[in-house]
Amino acid sequence: MTNGKRIAVIGSGSWATAIVKILCNNAGKVSWFFRNESDIDYMKQYQHNPRYLSSVNFNLDKLDLSSDLLKTLTNADVIILAVPSAFINNTLKAIPAEVFKNKIVFSAIKGIVPEYNLIVGEYLNTVFNVPFENIGVITGPCHAEEVALEKLSYLTLACSNIANADELCKYMACRYIKCSSSDDIFGTELSAVLKNVIAVAGGICHGLGYGDNFLSVLVSNAIQEIDRFVAAVHPIDRDTKASAYLGDLLVTAYSQFSRNRMFGTMLGKGYSVKQAQLEMNMIAEGYYAVKCVCEINKKYKVNMPITNAVNNIIYNHTDVKHEMELLADQLS
Numbered sequence: 001m002t003n004g005k006r007i008a009v010i011g012s013g014s015w016a017t018a019i020v021k022i023l024c025n026n027a028g029k030v031s032w033f034f035r036n037e038s039d040i041d042y043m044k045q046y047q048h049n050p051r052y053l054s055s056v057n058f059n060l061d062k063l064d065l066s067s068d069l070l071k072t073l074t075n076a077d078v079i080i081l082a083v084p085s086a087f088i089n090n091t092l093k094a095i096p097a098e099v100f101k102n103k104i105v106f107s108a109i110k111g112i113v114p115e116y117n118l119i120v121g122e123y124l125n126t127v128f129n130v131p132f133e134n135i136g137v138i139t140g141p142c143h144a145e146e147v148a149l150e151k152l153s154y155l156t157l158a159c160s161n162i163a164n165a166d167e168l169c170k171y172m173a174c175r176y177i178k179c180s181s182s183d184d185i186f187g188t189e190l191s192a193v194l195k196n197v198i199a200v201a202g203g204i205c206h207g208l209g210y211g212d213n214f215l216s217v218l219v220s221n222a223i224q225e226i227d228r229f230v231a232a233v234h235p236i237d238r239d240t241k242a243s244a245y246l247g248d249l250l251v252t253a254y255s256q257f258s259r260n261r262m263f264g265t266m267l268g269k270g271y272s273v274k275q276a277q278l279e280m281n282m283i284a285e286g287y288y289a290v291k292c293v294c295e296i297n298k299k300y301k302v303n304m305p306i307t308n309a310v311n312n313i314i315y316n317h318t319d320v321k322h323e324m325e326l327l328a329d330q331l332s
Helices: 014-023 035-047 069-074 083-092 120-128 144-148 163-171 185-208 212-233 245-254 259-268 273-280 285-300 305-315 320-330
Strands: 007-010 030-033 065-066 078-081 103-105 135-138 153-159 179-180
Touching: 007 014, 007 069, 014 030, 014 144, 014 163, 014 259, 030 069, 030 083, 035 065, 035 212, 065 144, 083 285, 083 305, 103 120, 103 163, 120 135, 120 185, 135 163, 153 163, 153 185, 153 245, 163 305, 179 245, 185 212, 185 245, 185 259, 185 285, 185 305, 185 320, 212 285, 212 305, 245 259, 259 273, 259 285, 259 305, 285 305, 305 320
Parallel strands: 007 030, 007 078, 030 065, 078 103, 103 135, 153 179
Antiparallel strands: 135 153
16 A cells, blocks of 8 residues: 555444544545435534544544445545444445455454354455455554543554555554554454453453452453464464453453443343343444354364353353353363
């Protein structure tokens, strides 16, 4: 990539909004896809997203707002996908594969596409023939709410062609965002998926009344679980103690802004899965991811007690307290 590339952000949730805010610091103009035309009308009148991070005001001269997905994708050189994984296939399924030809596509989704049971990078490669050297991942540790407040945050951009990650870093680095690059697209994406599952487990424990002592044991076991899984799926030399892995896990498991932790907390307090989802009115990626990870792990047979416990609670409807007691006996 070189300076002057046309960047498009697909999605209008909190993370998409934060990414657009970041890009507006350096990019000349950002194309931003909204599914609802009414939200665009609101943006044009009030200069902020009507649904998410409403404290962030935008200079509309920096934005090209559109509800025409095909046009937005066609006119972009660099595409950043920030749609929840459960909806990405429905969002893109009418788009011809040739639209993605010669484009750089970064995923900020941190989830698994349930219809294909593939991480987003593999989905883009399989369904749209995007070569892996043109596929990237944007990962944290970084919460959208802290980006809105311009609190110092860190991003890791991963791409097998690290030059693409380096170049996008130039667009995203600013006073409150520090960027680093990685060539580990599979490890960073899988770790980002799993940390959401772990955060659900952490929230469940919090809802049940477990304290910080137990959560620290849970998280220290969790990074080992993540390390085992990514090593089995994509065995390369990586350090999962780096911020893209361990750091992202920590912030998602502990932060007040973590929707996965919030979802888990509700389950621990006795909410049903459906009640928790309705109460939150936001997507907790861990809900979708845990089932997919367990399906993938049938092939690799990695020891994943935390992931299995969350899957049992959400999909097998086991008793929350009993399941966490069983898990506690497996941790050290």
